[in-house]
Amino acid sequence: MEKIFIIEDDEKIRRELSTFLERYGYACDFSSDFENIIDIVLKSEVHLILLDINLPYYDGYYICREIRKQSNVPIIVVTSRQSEIDELMSMNLGADDFITKPYNTHILLARIASILKRAYHNSDTDLLSYNGLIFNISNSSMRYNNNEIELTKNESKILNILIKKKGAIVSRNEIMDFLWQSDEFVDDNTLTVNINRLRKKLESIGASEFIQTKRGQGYILK
Known part of the structure; x- marks a missing residue:
């Protein structure tokens, strides 16, 4: 079972998203300890990260950059920010995709499946x-x-x-x-x-x- 870590400070959104993804066969993990979120994520052995930008302690840009220094785990930025600058910054810092809120949950599912397939199920590599x-x-x-x-x-x-x-x-x-x-x-x-x-x-x-x-x-x- 592929595991997704949700970095989102809104507890309601976090739990709803987790419930939705689990319904489609994914395991989900999250934490409310945003001060130590980078270490927590790196130790969690996940296959993909869903990352918000507006967070306590560190914003999503910093978290994305720090995770990317130590891991190639796929990262999808999911945020209410909709400017091209935000998307460009996310991609430049190592994010694999950028989705704006509110989003169609089935489009999010399709993006997740596509990135996981590319990262872990490519026939050219293992x-x-x-x-x-x-x-x-x-x-x-x-x-x-x-x-x-x-x-x-x-x-x-x-x-x-x-x-x-x-x-x-x-x-x-x-x-x-x-x-x-x-x-x-x-x-x-x-x-x-x-x-x-x-x-x-x-x-x-x-x-x-x-x-x-x-x-x-x-x-x-x-």
């Missing part, structure tokens, strides 16, 4: 994301804060299973079984070497301590 880290399965590369690095086949497989199991501990045996699918011999020492190399590559692009060791259990993404 992207997985976690806390701002973007893993491109199709070319075995990962990107974080606009820094990109290539991975070996085993490093890609390890990152793949850790992201897909995000939030859960993955045992060493489970990872080795996953690597064995390529009919390559992988022993315990080989796994340790590959984990350490992957950690160093993550650190080299600014994603430090992403892989945490759970002694006697396995590994988990923080």
